[in-house]
Amino acid sequence: MKLDRRLALILGAVGLAMAVWLGLTVLLVGATLEPAQREQFNAVLGPRWPLLGLSWVLALVAVSAALVTLYRRYASAPARLLEQTRVLLAATVAQQITPQGTAETLALGVAINELAAQRDHLRADVAQQIAQASFSVQQEKNRLAALMAELTQSVVVCNLDGRILLYNSRARLQFRALSTAPTLADGAEMIGIGRSIYAVFDRQLVAHALESVNQRLARGAASPSAQFVTTTRSGQLLRVQMAPVRSGEGADAPGDLSGFVLMLDNVTRAFEDESLRDQLLHGLTERSRSSLANMQAAIEMLALPDLDPVMRERFLAVVHDEVHEMSGRVADLAKRSASGLKTRWPMEEMQGADLLLAAQRRIQALGSASAVVEDVDASVWLRVDSFSLIQALTYLAARLVDEFAVRTLRLRLQVVQGRAQLDLIWSGQVMSTETVMTWEMDPMRIGSESTPLTVRDVVERHGGEMWFERERVRHEAFFRFILPLASAQEQLEAAQIMQNDSRPEYYDFDLFKTYDESSALDDRPLTSLSYTVFDTETTGLNPTGGDQIIQIGATRIVNGKLLRQESFEQLVNPGILIPAITIPIHGITQDMVRGQPRIGEVLPAFHVFAQDTVLVAHNAAFDMRFLQLLEASTGLAFHQPVMDTLLLSAVVHPNQASHRLEAIAERFNITVLGRHTALGDAMVTAEVWQRLIPLLAEMGIHTLRQAREAAQKTYYARLKY
Amino acid sequence: MSQKILVADDEPNIVISLEYLLKREGYTVRVARDGQEALDAIASELPDLVLLDVMMPRKTGFEVCQAVRAVEAWRGLKILMLTAKGRETDVAKGLAMGADAYMTKPFSTRGLVQKVADMLAAAP
Numbered sequence: 001m002k003l004d005r006r007l008a009l010i011l012g013a014v015g016l017a018m019a020v021w022l023g024l025t026v027l028l029v030g031a032t033l034e035p036a037q038r039e040q041f042n043a044v045l046g047p048r049w050p051l052l053g054l055s056w057v058l059a060l061v062a063v064s065a066a067l068v069t070l071y072r073r074y075a076s077a078p079a080r081l082l083e084q085t086r087v088l089l090a091a092t093v094a095q096q097i098t099p100q101g102t103a104e105t106l107a108l109g110v111a112i113n114e115l116a117a118q119r120d121h122l123r124a125d126v127a128q129q130i131a132q133a134s135f136s137v138q139q140e141k142n143r144l145a146a147l148m149a150e151l152t153q154s155v156v157v158c159n160l161d162g163r164i165l166l167y168n169s170r171a172r173l174q175f176r177a178l179s180t181a182p183t184l185a186d187g188a189e190m191i192g193i194g195r196s197i198y199a200v201f202d203r204q205l206v207a208h209a210l211e212s213v214n215q216r217l218a219r220g221a222a223s224p225s226a227q228f229v230t231t232t233r234s235g236q237l238l239r240v241q242m243a244p245v246r247s248g249e250g251a252d253a254p255g256d257l258s259g260f261v262l263m264l265d266n267v268t269r270a271f272e273d274e275s276l277r278d279q280l281l282h283g284l285t286e287r288s289r290s291s292l293a294n295m296q297a298a299i300e301m302l303a304l305p306d307l308d309p310v311m312r313e314r315f316l317a318v319v320h321d322e323v324h325e326m327s328g329r330v331a332d333l334a335k336r337s338a339s340g341l342k343t344r345w346p347m348e349e350m351q352g353a354d355l356l357l358a359a360q361r362r363i364q365a366l367g368s369a370s371a372v373v374e375d376v377d378a379s380v381w382l383r384v385d386s387f388s389l390i391q392a393l394t395y396l397a398a399r400l401v402d403e404f405a406v407r408t409l410r411l412r413l414q415v416v417q418g419r420a421q422l423d424l425i426w427s428g429q430v431m432s433t434e435t436v437m438t439w440e441m442d443p444m445r446i447g448s449e450s451t452p453l454t455v456r457d458v459v460e461r462h463g464g465e466m467w468f469e470r471e472r473v474r475h476e477a478f479f480r481f482i483l484p485l486a487s488a489q490e491q492l493e494a495a496q497i498m499q500n501d502s503r504p505e506y507y508d509f510d511l512f513k514t515y516d517e518s519s520a521l522d523d524r525p526l527t528s529l530s531y532t533v534f535d536t537e538t539t540g541l542n543p544t545g546g547d548q549i550i551q552i553g554a555t556r557i558v559n560g561k562l563l564r565q566e567s568f569e570q571l572v573n574p575g576i577l578i579p580a581i582t583i584p585i586h587g588i589t590q591d592m593v594r595g596q597p598r599i600g601e602v603l604p605a606f607h608v609f610a611q612d613t614v615l616v617a618h619n620a621a622f623d624m625r626f627l628q629l630l631e632a633s634t635g636l637a638f639h640q641p642v643m644d645t646l647l648l649s650a651v652v653h654p655n656q657a658s659h660r661l662e663a664i665a666e667r668f669n670i671t672v673l674g675r676h677t678a679l680g681d682a683m684v685t686a687e688v689w690q691r692l693i694p695l696l697a698e699m700g701i702h703t704l705r706q707a708r709e710a711a712q713k714t715y716y717a718r719l720k721y
Numbered sequence: 722m723s724q725k726i727l728v729a730d731d732e733p734n735i736v737i738s739l740e741y742l743l744k745r746e747g748y749t750v751r752v753a754r755d756g757q758e759a760l761d762a763i764a765s766e767l768p769d770l771v772l773l774d775v776m777m778p779r780k781t782g783f784e785v786c787q788a789v790r791a792v793e794a795w796r797g798l799k800i801l802m803l804t805a806k807g808r809e810t811d812v813a814k815g816l817a818m819g820a821d822a823y824m825t826k827p828f829s830t831r832g833l834v835q836k837v838a839d840m841l842a843a844a845p
Contacts, residue, residue: 289805290732290776293826297738300830304745311741318734 007071014067015060022056077101078108085112094120154264157245160257162197162206174238174266175200192566194530194558196612197262201240205230209242210260217244217257229267239265269487280333287329295322347462349486352380352413352420355389359411362394366446369401372410380413381486382420385461389483391451392458393424395444396479404429412478419464420485425478436468436479521614521641522705526693529704531557531643532610533686534568535678536623537586539578543625548574549599550588552606553678555686556613560693562686568609569679571596586676600634603627607636614704618661618685620644641704645688647711652695654714664688724841725749725766729759729785730774730803739772742830743837756780760788767795769841775804775815783818790819799840803828 026045033041045052077100084097096116099109145166148155154171158164175191190200197206209226216224225243232238245259298318301307307315353376363371393411400406410425440455459466465482521529534554540547554568571588573596583589617623620642631637649659656667665672665684668691672684696702701710726748728739736752743750751768753759757779759771771789775782782802789795802820804811815823821840824833 286805289826290735293803293805293828294732294734294738296827297735297742297830301738301741314737318737322734 007068010067010071011060011064014063015056018056018059018063022052026052073102077105081105081109081112084109088112088116091116094124154266156191156197156262156264157259158197158262159259162203164191164193164195164197165259166193167191171264174264190608192556192558193561193563194556199608199611200232201230206242209240210244210257213242213244213260214257235268236266237268237271239267241265283329284333288326291322291326291329295319298322347383347385347484350382350384350386351378352376352382352422353378355382355384355386356411356413356422358386359390359393362390363397363409366394366398366401369397369406370408371397372408374410375412375414377413377415380415380420383484383486385458388453388458388461389481391444391446391453392455392481393422395446396424396439396455398446399439400426404431415485418485420483422481422483423478424481425476427474427476430470431477433468440466522708523703525702526696526704526707527560530559530613531616531686531689532613533557533616533682533689534606534610534623535617535681535685536626537588537676537678538626539574539576540582541622543622543629546576547626548572548576549626549630550574550578550593551586551678552602553680553682554606554609555679555682557616557686557690560690562683562690564683567679567682568606569677570602570605572599572602573597574599599630603630603634603636607638610638610640612640614641614643616643616645616685616689618645618681618688620646641708643689643704643707644711645685645692647714648692648696648707649688650714651701651710652692652699661685661688723747723749724770725751725768726837727751727753727759727762727768727771729753729756729762729771729777729782731755731777732774735774738830739833742834746834746837748837756782756785759785763789763795763798767798769797770799770801770837772837773800773802773820775802775806775811783814786815786818786820801836801840 030038030041081097081099081101084099088095088097094117096113097109099106099112148166148168151168152170154174155166155168156164156171157166172191205228209228212226213224216226223243225241227239227241229237229239241263243261243263244257245261247256247258295318298315301315302312302319353373356373356376360371360373363369397406397409400409406426406428408426410423412421412423412425414421440459442454444451444453444455455466459481462481462483464484467480468477469480470477532554533556534552536549536553537551538547538549549572551571552568553570556563556566571593573593575598578588578590578593615624615638621644624638624642627638645661645664646659649656649664653659653667656663661681661684662672665688668688670684670687670691672680696707696710699710701707726743728736728743728750729752730736730739731754736754740750740752751762751766753762755778759773759777760780762768763771771785773782773785777785780788782804786800786802789798789800800820800822802815802823803826804815804823805826812823812825822836824836
């Protein structure tokens with residue numbers, strides 16, 4: 001329209017100009033005529049004025065047509081090009097324009113297309129480089145996490161606020177041992193991504209260690225680290241080594257820590273061993289001293305020439321008594337030290353079968369003998385230095401092969417009286433005990449491989465024994481090694497680490513970026529918060545009418561990621577009968593809750609699990625009502641903010657008829673597994689919550705406060721339990 | 722009048738030897754079987770010297786030592802500590818608590834007699 005008006009204006013001006021030009025021409029011609037001629041001219045022209053007007057109109061039409069064509073060609077075509085180019089500028093994906101108009105406009109269009117193509121190419125290039133870089137970063141992170149997962153030492157990485165960014169499965173096991181309710185939350189209430197390490201360690205202690213690391217950094221120490229030993233709430237003794245995590249740039253300058261690595265060692269057992277050793281030593285020296293004093297004094301009295309027979313008898317009795325006392329003490333010491341004192345050589349826990357297989361391979365590799373593994377009890381775990389032990393077995397086998405032409409060797413492992421018996425058996429030629437027993441004192445040499453160690457050294461390193469025995473009836477002979485078994489706890493730990501084949505989400509390095517924790521929770525963005533998403537199963541819908549919780553399930557979302565590994569699931573014995581009509585809903589029968597802990601035991605563990613997080617539940621008011629009613633009896637209050645996926649779903653999709661969990665899950669296309677167990681529902685709720693956060697952001701709801709205010713305005717918020 | 726010695730030790734097997742030995746040397750000997758008994762004995766009749774074992778029931782030798790040194794009237798009392806605790810820190814503690822001398826078990830009886838005689842001779 002605007003263009004048309006401009007065109008009309010131009011056309012009007014042209015029309016006016018032509019009329020003026022015509023008038024002027026007539027006046028000019030008139031001015032050169034004689035009066036008579038003018039009369040004549042007027043007489044001729046006068047009646048033909050309309051003709052002149054017609055000619056003017058015709059000329060105007062012709063000029064207008066030409067102008068409009070020109071205008072279209074030279075003004076609107078560039079304008080269209082401009083619009084298209086604007087679209088191109090804003091386009092996020094590659095796009096081209098199709099120009100129309102003059103040759104110049106077309107050429108301009110082509111040039112613009114080329115520019116756009118160039119830009120798209122550059123953009124794709126950058127995107128690809130970014131993708132590549134983040135892929136390799138991700139790969140490195142995965143590699144690091146995989147490495148950590150395999151370590152047999154406990155490792156926990158924290159940011160400066162003490163939030164855990166990474167931990168390995170060994171650490172999880174160790175924390176499980178520290179937990180006061182190990183069977184309930186599996187240690188997940190103590191260790192977890194985003195959880196505070198200060199739940200386990202005294203904040204001051206960690207701060208002190210950090211400070212000394214900083215001091216060492218400032219002094220320019222190459223690998224500054226600090227150590228501390230601490231007792232935990234459950235009475236375990238931990239030795240902790242701390243190393244700094246320095247931020248990449250300017251690594252020379254002190255005070256640029258971005259976090260720290262803790263390596264944990266449970267030294268409770270070692271310490272107990274040490275104390276026992278001390279105690280035994282102390283007992284031996286101190287008590288022997290007084291016995292010796294008593295004896296020496298009595299003997300010196302006995303040596304006196306003027307001693308009468310009565311006193312003589314009494315002094316003899318003292319000597320007799322003390323000798324007896326000391327013999328008993330020494331016997332006791334020997335017994336206790338044999339069972340209680342372990343060798344100081346570092347040992348590893350190893351499944352007996354694995355040790356035998358490894359030894360078998362080494363013996364086979366000698367080339368001239370075959371080795372057979374027999375009678376292995378798969379449940380036997382040894383505490384051995386496997387390298388030197390296999391070396392000893394191979395060395396003995398090699399000498400048997402070389403010097404006695406033994407061709408077949410057998411390996412046998414059994415447990416006798418709490419100790420492991422490892423036998424290296426062969427049959428055939430009779431040899432003297434003296435001959436073979438000198439082998440144990442020779443430095444071991446296998447082929448070109450030699451070591452100053454002897455078989456005896458290896459045996460002593462294990463605090464064990466070794467001898468040569470013959471079974472005449474079966475024409476067999478064997479070397480028998482007596483070796484220490486791994487304690488039950490060590491067996492458990494070793495077995496659990498081996499079974500842990502899934503590589504879980506045990507890390508989140510994004511947590512290095514710290515949020516200002518001091519800013520009120522209410523104003524922090526929803527994406528930055530840690531959530532405990534939970535669900536309860538109950539005996540009914542009426543908390544005030546005596547219905548009880550029979551199951552709690554929960555999972556965690558930290559930094560936007562759902563941590564499936566760090567879940568909480570526990571059946572609860574309600575102490576009342578579960579109504580039969582509710583069983584089809586939750587699938588929990590009376591038999592299942594029999595023998596389960598009561599809510600008084602479960603709630604404290606859940607309370608710890610949920611600390612420092614925002615609670616999320618579907619129809620949270622229902623679950624919260626149950627928790628509130630338990631406050632009086634357990635003394636535990638859940639004061640953290642609560643988000644309700646039901647209310648927030650209604651905020652996001654006000655026109656949907658149903659906000660049941662199933663309906664929402666279907667809308668979001670969430671695969672539902674194990675629905676209607678507490679943990680299954682908690683998982684679905686967690687996924688729903690993850691989808692809701694960006695949808696809320698589109699509506700301008702970014703913070704906890706905004707989310708709560710929006711939720712309160714919905715219809716559903718008016719329901720009361 | 723002979724000098725008086727109190728032997729404070731809970732082990733009869735050493736007390737019998739010490740009692741016999743010191744009586745033979747001409748001292749008047751009394752025996753206490755724990756720390757409290759030793760303090761009571763000192764209070765009832767002040768001896769010239771106490772042979773004090775460290776490890777005793779009720780009150781340890783260290784406690785007895787401290788209690789004795791807190792009483793002005795007992796200043797002249799000599800204390801010889803006998804103990805199976807052989808660490809240097811124990812010796813230092815005994816002397817700090819106010820013992821005059823310290824002997825570590827086992828000891829030779831001749832050495833003990835000599836020590837007792839020296840200590841009593843040095844008495845003002």
